[in-house]
Amino acid sequence: MAELTELTDLVADVLQVPAAEVTEETGAATTEAWTSLRQVQIVARAEQEYGVRLTAREARACRSVRALRDVLARGVLARRGRERAS
Template identity: 45%
Template sequence: MRIEQIVAEVLETDPHEIADDTGYAVHERWTSLAHLEIMTVTEETYGISLTSTEMRSTTSVGALRTLLKSKGVEA
């Protein structure tokens, strides 16, 4: 599953509406609760663990993609 699909499912929107800049400031449905769900589903989907600092600092799809790449995951 691609990261756009994860985010779109959590935000209940079309995956085509998800871009690298999608995050708190861009999408009204990206709330703190949605953020936690995105991080949790990402961990489960890719079999990784994210620290609380990583979760807090990842505020957009692009930032999440960069974080995943740093962990050896192509998303």
């Protein structure tokens, strides 16, 4: 699942900040580099990395590393449930 270290590295790369500066609280409200464009880029990279597609509502909810991790966890678990059912 979306390990915090993996997400930290992904977010740091998109925001172009050191990974040491990225925590679960890093997000639009706490980090100047986290703009709406960067949020779209973070979500797109996370979707690609974890093989999930987020809804527009889920993508908008990803306003921090913690929120992104939570949304990804729900998406990956839901996808696995659908795969098992088929």
